[in-house]
Amino acid sequence: MSGVEDRISRVSQEQKDTDLRREWDHLAAEVRRHRDLYYNQEPEISDAEFDALFLGLQQLEESHPELAVPDSPTAEIGAPARAGSSFANVEHPSAMLSLDNVFDEAELRDWLAKVPAQRYVTELKIDGLSINLIYREGKLVQAATRGDGHVGEDITENARVIEDIPHRLSVDSPFPVPELLEVRGEVFIAVEDFSAVNELRQKAGGKPFANPRNAAAGSLRQKDTAAVKARRLRMICHGLGASEGFSPEEQEDVYQALVSWGLPVSPYNQVVDSADAVIERVRYWADHRHDALHEMDGVVIKVDSRAAQRTLGNTSRAPRWAVAFKYPPEEVRTTLLDIQVGVGRTGRITPFAVMKPVQVAGSLVEKATLHNQTEVRRKGVLIGDEVVIRKAGEVIPEVLGPVADKRDGSERPFVFPTLCPSCGTRLAPQKAGDADWRCPNTRSCPAQLSSRLESLAGRGVFDIEALGSKGALDLIRRGILKDESELFDLTEDDLSSSSVYTTSRGGINAAGKKLLDHLRKAKTTDLWRVLVALSIRHVGPTAARALAQRYGSMSAIREATVADMAETEGVGETIAKSIAEWFEVEWHQELVRRWEHAGVTMTEDRTGAPAQVLEGITVVVTGSLDDFSRDSAKEAIISRGGKAAGSVSKKTDFVVVGANAGAKETKARDLGIRILREERFHILLDQGPAGLD
Template structure:
């Protein structure tokens, strides 16, 4: 154990190093070490401080875990009021603001002979969080407070100390003896999503939006809860300051940055109102790609002297304005709820709303997802509801205003018959299988049982079948599919390959050339890859990636179609529920008929072959016993049974005395095994699984094959932002051809991230995790270096 002196020196060294890493990560956006190295340093510091508690100081990076819960918050009087900003919603409001500024500064106006004097403005996004005041004395954080009513706020000192990117001690030199920093504490989008996932997992109510989550987290009386939340600060100015500061607003923010306080990475200087408007447009375009929520842009006169000259109105400065984006949340009336029928027969409630402008778009419909969501929201027809729209996301109802519910409000009722075909509507059942038992519960989805006899399902199935990522039949848009189904020309995907010139040319909008083009496109789709064909079939819960996995692993449609659920689960990322969906699809007589018709009408699958070498002899006897989910037989017990008996038949036929010879197999487990295999159906099922494993070449006695490894096999890549020399799909295809899996989200398992212009939260998450990030130029160089490497 080091002496107190050497421990003190090492503690000081670790604190300095960790503070430097935090500064580079949060303020400069230039991570200097991987997360693992940072965690090692932090763990060492924590251990040393535990050994020497007398050396712990309030500024130590370890002191962000929260302390004892408070009974209530104290009050803080702001020496310099925290004023609100005036708002601009249209370009003319911004022009008027600039005019008032120039008039207040007595600057020359424009005329026929010139544009007049231009004011310099600082520009930065308006974060959607909670405004706070941070007081530093002699460089040490001594107090944190909310804005409150602008004059008086709440003392949240214990909570702000837990926010990771707020320095507990200022960096560098030159800071005033007393410095009050103003800023916004917010929750990044990725952190908000993770927090809500944890809330749902624990049965707690999810937060409505990141702003509510940030505000709720900061106002916890128990600071340990605040410490567990992913909060960050962005400094935007100063209040009280006992000392010299730079003479421009941007200069002050850069000084705060040099002292360890994070400022906006989008901060810019604009010369004149035209530059301000261009900045507003630019930020609006990249809004959805930013890793945090914003609701507008803040413009401030950059010169501090000019700010003083302009002064204040009653509750807002004359030298600053917030130019808001169109609202993403609005209040309107729920006029009715209708039900749409999807490709798999799912009956989805859709809200019909009194039209309202949300984020610059007129919204009259919103998704309600399913009846469980209707119940969770508690909405009734006639309610006043809150509607949200973000980017291109379908508008959704966030909640209702209960006090505005009318006396004649009506409950939302699921129809008993399909609104399209009149077939019965049934609620789905969820079957959970574990350790030899099945538990059945009601699902959240209601389904029309009419299947392809229901025109809505048939249309959606055909639209999916011909889509670009499926059979890729160019020219078969939604409207044309509707015509084909409505006229009775197409009753299944196979009928597409029987269409004649005479039938197509009679469709609305078709002439000789368009008819020929469509028939040529249908003909050109007759040779899909196995993966595309599997995806095109529209098997429930089987997306593109699962279709690719099935095609790559099992190699043929015949093998996929016959695979038992218990064999499918040997493939990575295929659980038992999805395995049962796949098996049920191919067991269905109608589906088998359609597939037979497709092949009879000239659809020839490409890239069919043998079982992938990766899965040859991949099963073990112990694994098979374990996957049978026999009560009281865990993986260790399954291994001991396999070691003792060596074959499935020997285990099935083992008597009580044989089982007592198995090392450390309990009487309860032995009895459970015997009871399980005494049921002929269980023994038959186990032998059936083994027979198929043997037939497919997956059995433990099958021949192992040497895979010709692809250079990126086993790696997971993520593409984000815009690629300029190729499409994202092309980039994905080239990576997959080299053996990589291309994922849609970043995690600790991600190997590499390719980030183009406009990269947002995924890039931020990659930097947070210390992952390798490539720009497009380096990515292309990497691909070029790997070209030709791979299969022999």
């Protein structure tokens, strides 16, 4: 190589090094800035966007190790406390480490192969604010935020007003109270409390929080302890720091001791004995992540053996014996372009957000529910806002709240309509105090009629596959149906004026023939399904089943008094009143008469019905069964007179568990409720509780 070429090569390499250093400087500065916003202020980007930013910095350092300086953000924990904070800085007795992340099953299996163990503990990754509690001789002496992992902010007084945090540890425990106990946990606001917390904040003149995590972080850093208490903060413990006089052998022992001392531990923790079982838990919670009482974005996997934990040790920022599997983001930000309203089958007017399309939970989203006008006010969203949205599986996504700091003054409030957008009728609440407004034109409003037709055609009701939204609207708009009372009287001649159910030459098409065939078959069905098909407000399958079983006919239900119906299990006064009021309307009576005349079932067929061996028995089914779907298991219980409950409580008699049963099985064991595997469930269905003895 000539001297000129050598100089050119050196200059080129120097330029590459300079470009790499600039890229590293930019990424490092962005990671530090967004980490500070996350821990100390209000985040500007989503967790997923930060994870991508952090991963980019890690990959750059792996490719170019010379860039990985000792004070790189990839070696740091949390973020330093804010300058000028009103809370004093305190040093943790031991470092509050972070966690390394994996984002798919292949990465998780690689980690499990590198960290083999006889047992692992799987825990939900709570999306809240980390807290460090110090107990000396059983007395709470200090509470602090994570800070940079070594020094946090002293929030002891605020921690004292969180009901889940005991001021003293219980001495009534098989585990002696240690001289020193450093407990790690997560402070959060339960999902069900979030709207109420935002409403309280707005009434006080504050901006609404975008999500529960921001609400918890903002609440814990207030100086007014009364205001902190009003925020309904919760806490769950997930580990230990330093301790004196306590040497547990396993992570599970840690949690048992914490519970015995009066500290809260997650009910969702589960010990498993293989890598495959870890993967099963991760898959289970991917489908049930919204079953938890708190926000969660992943599953934490820990080696159960404390001796193995010590052997594996830690990096500068994270333990080698634990990792967080993070799910794809369900929470993203986008622009709220408009707020429109829809009309439901009972006339309920539901506002919904129209947004700039955005990918969330694997699909493109551009609409999200806003429930009712009261919720729009509670959430504090304005048209034009940047908003945070969340999507749970296939459920319609929900707007959590605005990113209020992004407002520029061009945003405008939503004005709830006074007239029905479908038929022009004036809107009003059905009763004084109702949050929902409704269109009172129940019989003729095209939107309501279309929704009712779609609903009664559903698989859980008449199962009329050929009657979808397009067909329902066509039958209404062309005047073929005045209302659903005429549905079972439809003929080929009636359908001849339809554009959906006829061929281009005017004859009835395959869809039309299928519709008429399905209507004939739908007439012979269960009485409870007919009751659901009437679209009576508040009457769902549970109440309809109970009423059909008790009264045996539509005429008997119609003639029953409110007081008598209200005594039916699963009904109550509200549903009973709604049924009585529905039958007082003349066109409703006509609807029932016409369906009966057309041959639709109006009496309960009890021939061949199973023996009522589960009368008075409450059963919860959880996990995957071989011989039953969730719906068929529920049907089997109810048809035998039992109650198929969705949650475990002291009133539960049996819990049937299948694969991936999860937290319900754990709660059943804690409450001492009898647990059945699938083969015993068959015996329960055949013989009742007596057959299990």
